[in-house]
Amino acid sequence: MYLLNTETFELHKFDDKQQLPPYAILSHVWGDWEQTFQDTPLVKDSQSKRGPFQRASDLALRRPSKKIKGACTRARHDGWSWLWADTSCIDTTNSAQLSETINSMFALYRNASMCYAYLEDVPSGEDLYPSHSSFRRSRWFKRVWTLQELIAPPAIIFLSSDWRRLGSKRRLAELIESITGIDRLVLTHKRPLEEVSVACRMSWAATREARREEDRAYSLMGIFGVCMPTVYGEKEGAFFRLQEEIIKRTPDQSIFAWGRALQDHGSGTLIVTAQQYDYDSQSNMEGLFATSPADFQGSADVSPIELSDFATLAGLERENVPIYTQTGAGICTTLPIAHIPDCWDVQLGLLACVDGNGRLVALFLRAHPNMSSKLLVGGFVAEGGRRNAYCRTTRLNLRDTLLVSPPVLKEVIIHSARPFSARALSSSSKTSCATSRSSLIFFQPPCSVVISQSSQKELERMGYTLPVIPDQGFRLTSVGDTRSLSFFGDPGFTVYFGVCTLDAKPGSTQNAQLWASVAFSSSADQDSPCVALSEEDDAVDMYESPDTGVHPTQSALVQYWKDHQKTFGERRREVRLTFSYPCSASDAAPERGMAEVYELEVSFRGYYSAQDRWRGRYRGGGASYGIGGICSRLTQGH
Numbered sequence: 001m002y003l004l005n006t007e008t009f010e011l012h013k014f015d016d017k018q019q020l021p022p023y024a025i026l027s028h029v030w031g032d033w034e035q036t037f038q039d040t041p042l043v044k045d046s047q048s049k050r051g052p053f054q055r056a057s058d059l060a061l062r063r064p065s066k067k068i069k070g071a072c073t074r075a076r077h078d079g080w081s082w083l084w085a086d087t088s089c090i091d092t093t094n095s096a097q098l099s100e101t102i103n104s105m106f107a108l109y110r111n112a113s114m115c116y117a118y119l120e121d122v123p124s125g126e127d128l129y130p131s132h133s134s135f136r137r138s139r140w141f142k143r144v145w146t147l148q149e150l151i152a153p154p155a156i157i158f159l160s161s162d163w164r165r166l167g168s169k170r171r172l173a174e175l176i177e178s179i180t181g182i183d184r185l186v187l188t189h190k191r192p193l194e195e196v197s198v199a200c201r202m203s204w205a206a207t208r209e210a211r212r213e214e215d216r217a218y219s220l221m222g223i224f225g226v227c228m229p230t231v232y233g234e235k236e237g238a239f240f241r242l243q244e245e246i247i248k249r250t251p252d253q254s255i256f257a258w259g260r261a262l263q264d265h266g267s268g269t270l271i272v273t274a275q276q277y278d279y280d281s282q283s284n285m286e287g288l289f290a291t292s293p294a295d296f297q298g299s300a301d302v303s304p305i306e307l308s309d310f311a312t313l314a315g316l317e318r319e320n321v322p323i324y325t326q327t328g329a330g331i332c333t334t335l336p337i338a339h340i341p342d343c344w345d346v347q348l349g350l351l352a353c354v355d356g357n358g359r360l361v362a363l364f365l366r367a368h369p370n371m372s373s374k375l376l377v378g379g380f381v382a383e384g385g386r387r388n389a390y391c392r393t394t395r396l397n398l399r400d401t402l403l404v405s406p407p408v409l410k411e412v413i414i415h416s417a418r419p420f421s422a423r424a425l426s427s428s429s430k431t432s433c434a435t436s437r438s439s440l441i442f443f444q445p446p447c448s449v450v451i452s453q454s455s456q457k458e459l460e461r462m463g464y465t466l467p468v469i470p471d472q473g474f475r476l477t478s479v480g481d482t483r484s485l486s487f488f489g490d491p492g493f494t495v496y497f498g499v500c501t502l503d504a505k506p507g508s509t510q511n512a513q514l515w516a517s518v519a520f521s522s523s524a525d526q527d528s529p530c531v532a533l534s535e536e537d538d539a540v541d542m543y544e545s546p547d548t549g550v551h552p553t554q555s556a557l558v559q560y561w562k563d564h565q566k567t568f569g570e571r572r573r574e575v576r577l578t579f580s581y582p583c584s585a586s587d588a589a590p591e592r593g594m595a596e597v598y599e600l601e602v603s604f605r606g607y608y609s610a611q612d613r614w615r616g617r618y619r620g621g622g623a624s625y626g627i628g629g630i631c632s633r634l635t636q637g638h
Contacts, residue, residue, distance in 0.1 A: 001108075002089040004040070006076040009064040011042045011089065023082040024075040025112035027149040027156070028067065029120065029139050030211075034087040035065035067118070070163045074116060084108060099230040106152050106222020115153035117146075117169075124160035128167065129175060135166065141179050144208040144219040144293075151182065152222065154189055180204060181300060193223065197303040197353070198246060199254035202296035214238040216293055225249065236291050243289045247324050253351040254302045256288055257361045258295040259392035262381050279376075282390050286376040288331050288416040301356030310352040313360050314407050322352070329374050331416045336407035338362070346379055348394065349414075350407055359395040368415065375414050443514045443559070445499050446477040447596040451485070455602075462604075464489040479512050493575055494519045495602060500552050513559055514598070515552040518568035518575045565601075576603040 002011045003023055014020055064072070068088055075083045090101050101108075109115060119138045128135040135158075140146050150156070156169035169176065173184040182204055185191035193201075201223055210216045217238035218230055226245040231238070246255055284291050311318060314336045325332040336350040349363040368374040378392040396404070450473025459466055465488040474483040482498030495518055502513040558564055558579050565578035578601040 001084075002037075002042075003082040003084055004068070004072060004088060005043075006072040006081055006083050009041070009068065009072055011037075011040050012082075013042075020111075021082050022080065022113040023084055024078070024080040024114040024116060025109055025153065026071045026083060026085040026116050026118060027109070027140075027146060027153075028085075028118040029143055029146070030087070031067075031120075033065075035068050037088060037091040038093075040064075040068075040088045067120075071116060071118065074159065074163050075114070078114065080114060084112065102218050102230050103221060103227045106148050109149050109152035110154070112153055113155075115149065115156045117149070117156050117158045118163070119158060119166070120161050122158075122160050122166065124162055124164040124166070128172070135175075136179055142207070142209055144205055144210040144215055147180075147205055147208060148219060148222050150176070150180070151186065151193065194225075197254040198224070198250065198252045199257050199296055199299040199302040199353075202255075202258070202290075202293050203298075203300040205293035206297035207294070217242040220293070239292060240289055244326070251307075251322055252304045252353070253322060254299065254304055254353040254361075256351060256363065257302045257353060257393055258290045258299050259285055259378070260389055261298070261355075261361075262389075262391045262394040265394045265396050282378065285378050285390060285392060286415055288377060288414045302353050302361060304353045307352060310350075313354075314350050316407065316409065326416075327413060329371060329415075330413045332411065332413045334409055334411050335363075337365075337410040337412065338404040338407040340404055347375070348396075348404055348407075349375075349412065350396075351393075355395055357395075357397075359397045362394050362396055363414075364391060364394060365412070365414070373413055375412055377414065444512055445479070445481070446475060447514075447598055448472075449474040449476065449483065449497065449598065449600070459487060462489070464492075476514075491573055492521045493569075493604075494521070495575070495577065495600075497600070498552070500557075502557070513557050514579070515556045516558060516566075516577050516579070516600070517552060517556045518577065520569060520573065520575075572605075574605045576605070577601070578603070 001014050001020065003014060003021075004011060006024075068085060071085060072083055086105075091097050117140060119135065119140050121140075122134045122138050126134055130136075150169070153169075158166040158168070158172065160166050166172075170188055173187045176182070176187060177184040183191060183196070186193060186196060202220075205216070205220060208216075210219070212232065213235045214230070214232050220242060221227060224242070224246050226242060226249065228241055228245055234241075243255060279286065290296065305313075307321065310316075316336055322333055322335075338348045338350060340346055340348065345366060347365045349365045351361045351363065353361050355361060363377050364379045365375040365377060366379055368376055378390055380388045381391045382388055450471075451469050456466055456469065467486055469485075475481075476483065476497075476499050479499050479501050482496060484494050484496045486492065486494040495516065497514070497516040499512050500515050502511060554560060555566070561579070563578075564580060565576060567574050567576040569575055580599045580601075
């Protein structure tokens with residue numbers, strides 16, 4: 001271990017066998033340039049008796065930085081002869097030393113006699129308590145490494161940009177708790193860190209920033225009492241390894257209670273009509289382990305309970321100490337499993353933890369599409385409307401136990417695949433795993449459908465004759481409502497859309513679905529449209545619409561379209577419909593009782609002829625021409 005002499009600004013090495021002298025330690029936010037180990041004079045044993053000239057020569061060639069000089073001066077003023085600073089006391093070119101120091105960082109701060117937290121962006125003399133104060137907004141409270149540097153030291157003095165005292169951690173504990181969310185008893189070491197749940201400790205780092213993705217995990221090792229090799233370049237794999245180490249050391253199952261939760265189990269309906277491609281965008285939510293501390297942002301109130309109490313709440317005859325075994329398919333463990341009546345495709349895996357209101361936490365578990373013995377976590381839930389949230393967990397109180405079957409202890413394998421580097425890059429934002437387009441797997445009328453002005457202009461440019469389109473658009477209010485838009489040209493085609501009944505699985509509260517289809521007609525016979533159906537339609541049950549000769553089949557149901565898009569017609573004469581929700585043209589906030597917003601893109605590929613004959617040629621090479629954008633807007637009614 002290396003320490004800085006606060007008087008000479010030189011590094012001295014102390015072997016493990018030597019008794020370390022009392023030392024102060026510096027906590028700060030790294031800037032663009034910092035004084036490194038190589039920039040600092042190092043006193044070797046053979047040089048311990050160097051003369052004044054040699055010392056002056058070293059200092060002239062390697063002057064201390066302004067920050068190191070200020071820290072040493074402050075420490076020396078307070079009576080400390082030795083100082084540890086991460087920038088100067090770690091040889092980052094030595095990977096073994098770097099890994100060892102990172103693993104022992106929490107202990108370094110815990111064993112320091114005094115910690116100086118240097119807040120370079122906080123001026124002296126300012127009131128620290130107002131909501132807009134520089135102290136509250138300091139970058140020091142936003143970095144991942146300063147989290148353990150705040151918790152570990154028994155004594156911290158906060159310093160302003162000019163190294164003046166702002167206050168001690170003990171005196172400012174209440175203010176710091178309001179900034180960081182960390183219990184003041186933990187800050188002042190009156191409550192052991194081990195008493196705080198894993199989920200709560202993770203939530204402390206949820207909004208903190210890191211220069212390197214791996215530091216999100218490495219900075220938390222001391223807080224969880226974990227040691228593991230540091231491998232820069234593994235990206236999210238570091239956080240995955242951290243969680244693997246944590247479950248080896250603690251039975252606390254709150255580590256699995258991350259992500260969005262259904263706060264009242266009786267208020268939401270699990271959507272059983274979801275297809276596998278609807279879940280594709282949620283791939284990093286389906287596993288047992290999180291990809292970042294940010295996933296725990298809403299889990300601060302989750303805490304473990306004694307296994308005996310858990311057995312009582314879950315209605316089990318015996319306790320079960322969780323044991324986790326890593327397999328090629330996922331994590332193998334034993335959980336109390338309960339089924340939701342009329343929804344046997346989804347199970348609840350009860351966890352031995354409760355939220356702040358004393359409600360039991362349970363995982364939504366569904367079968368893997370390709371491995372029946374493997375379970376995925378989470379599902380789409382409609383909470384009192386058509387907005388589909390992906391929830392990993394639910395909250396159960398005594399009333400909700402009537403909504404599930406009695407739990408049974410069962411050995412299960414839950415997905416926990418380690419993230420690949422490509423996926424790590426694509427999901428680094430961490431705020432949400434949902435795509436920009438919401439799912440259409442849960443649909444209920446009413447909705448409004450309008451055509452954008454840009455789409456109408458493009459149709460007219462191509463020579464098509466448009467029908468009269470009301471500015472307010474079209475409204476679909478109930479099952480059986482159908483609308484059509486005919487585009488007259490050669491070839492002409494009609495886009496049909498409407499609402500039909502849905503043969504849903506048992507347990508689904510959804511009873512209607514959006515459907516759409518396309519009918520083509522030649523210029524000689526544009527009054528007798530023929531619906532373009534795919535080959536598999538003959539084997540599917542038909543749904544009759546009372547208002548039109550078009551009969552929507554299952555293939556016309558938008559919920560079954562991959563990425564909500566489908567191509568109708570044949571080669572050289574194709575129309576592709578693509579639905580998305582919510583409509584990008586809508587600027588109104590969703591309110592109860594207002595029509596939902598949907599957007600429909602219509603693309604034509606193939607031969608067409610128009611009044612301008614010079615345009616009548618084949619549009620090959622996969623060219624696509626947007627000829628319609630149908631947007632549903634949030635509106636009171638049309």
